[in-house]
Amino acid sequence: MSAARAAAIETALAAAYPDATCELDFRSPYELLVATILSAQCTDARVNTVTPSLFERFPDPRALARADQAELEALIRSTGFFRNKAKSLLGMACAVVERHGGEIPASMGNLRNLPGVGRKTANVVLGTAFGMSTGVVVDTHVARLARRLGLSAEEDPEKIERDLMELFPPATWVPLGHRLIRHGRRVCHARKPECDACPLMPTCPRIDV
């Protein structure tokens, strides 16, 4: 894989998806962290239907830390996995209050030590809420596309991320992640990719995954 081809892919993606942000509604690192935790196995549009009332009721980590679990579960039920997510949100908020004075920490280590926060969520918050290009978001879509596009031959998300970080300049990491995710959702599906409508054709090697 050459840097030139990587650059060409980036250019085509940028043209196809000019809006290089996530589709979650948020106004602070706290709100993005909560929305991202809710987004597992769920569309951003659905998350956006529950977050207004959620943030009105629990506007900051301190309020969320004191939330009643049953009330929290009721508010987020439609996003699926609601018991796990309620537990994660509660644990996350308590940890933020106890360990970080109620402020969402802006470092990979501190974020990942919060309950319910894995590498994907931490990367989203760092890149999109704090504007800290520390890595590339690698979720199932990005992993699949990186392999299909020949950007990485790895399986492990961490290794895929390293490959992407070598291939693309740091300033592109955050928008690249959003664009790959969007492309994966809209066009390059896991089962039946819509190659006819793909802005990356005919350059795509279509590596089978």
Added chain:
DNA sequence: ATCCCGAGGG
């Protein structure tokens, strides 16, 4: 029926 923008736990 089948799939989905993850993370924790055994």
Added chain:
DNA sequence: CCCTCTGGAT
């Protein structure tokens, strides 16, 4: 490493 957790969209 594999399993589990959930509702909603298609």
